[in-house]
Amino acid sequence: MTIRVLIADDQGIVRAGLSTILNGQPDIDVIGQAADGREAVTLARELRPDVCLLDIRMPNLDGIEATRLLAGPGNADPIAVVVITTFDTDEYIYGALKAGARGFLLKGAEPDQLIQAIHAAVRGDVLIDPGVTGRLLATFSTNTPATAPAQPIDALTEREEDVLRRVARGRTNAEIAEELHISISTVKFHVTSLMTKLAARNRVELAMWAYETNRMK
Structure with missing residues (x-):
């Protein structure tokens, strides 16, 4: 099966680099590119890719809102989203995960990690850059959530x-x-x-x- 991917990033050189890496894989095909979040949402709804690869900081509509529109809770027909970004805006990354992102990578990740994240998203799994997971979530562990965390249906063993x-x-x-x-x-x-x-x-x-x-x- 060929995995169809849409790339959204406001930097052309980044889009070109990601496209080159992904198109070099025998089972991945980049079917579209967008320069901002609004264009990404429009193209994703039109082309129905298997995975959207989104930056967070984009003009017109940021990656958090784009993720929410494509993969957020209550979405009847969600599209898998993998966020790839820098780590200089912790709150944006956390927001993207809350919005429904199925993966998160730093832009400095190795190409193999990017390929693994794409495959994981298609399988319904989640891949988060291992060097960031603890640091990212711990950053917000002391923050009070907007709503109280849900209580488990049954007590955890x-x-x-x-x-x-x-x-x-x-x-x-x-x-x-x-x-x-x-x-x-x-x-x-x-x-x-x-x-x-x-x-x-x-x-x-x-x-x-x-x-x-x-x-x-």
């Missing part, structure tokens, strides 16, 4: 708490399995259970819930 903390630190299922001395299938079972209990759509929301409820102490 001790093992689920263990898995949750590792998800929040950006660990993969394989890494969690190794650390807790359990099978990968057991990790997947606990992650699925956590998503159900917390009404979370993905690992990003699990991680943010963990920080907002002080589970990381």
Whole structure:
């Protein structure tokens, strides 16, 4: 299957570089490029790419609002969004994750990480730059959320708490399995259970819930 990608960034040289990297993959095809958020939303709704690769700081409509319009809660037909940006605006990055972004990478990430993020988004998984996960979420762990964090439908088990903390630190299922001395299938079972209990759509929301409820102490 060919993965169809839309790129949105206000810098032409960045769009060209990302396009070159992605089009160099046998299973990825860049089907469109946008220079601002509003154009990105319009093209995405018209072309229906499998993944939108969005910068956060863009004219007319920023990447946070573009992400919310394409992938946010309540969207009947969401499109996977991967945010790729610098780390100089923490609040924007956090906002993008809250808005529904399925992945987050720094612009200094290796090409392989970018490819992995695209593939993860298509699978319905989430990939966050491992060097940023803890730092990003911890930055906002002391902030009071606009609304109180949702309470789990059922109380979390001790093992689920263990898995949750590792998800929040950006660990993969394989890494969690190794650390807790359990099978990968057991990790997947606990992650699925956590998503159900917390009404979370993905690992990003699990991680943010963990920080907002002080589970990381």
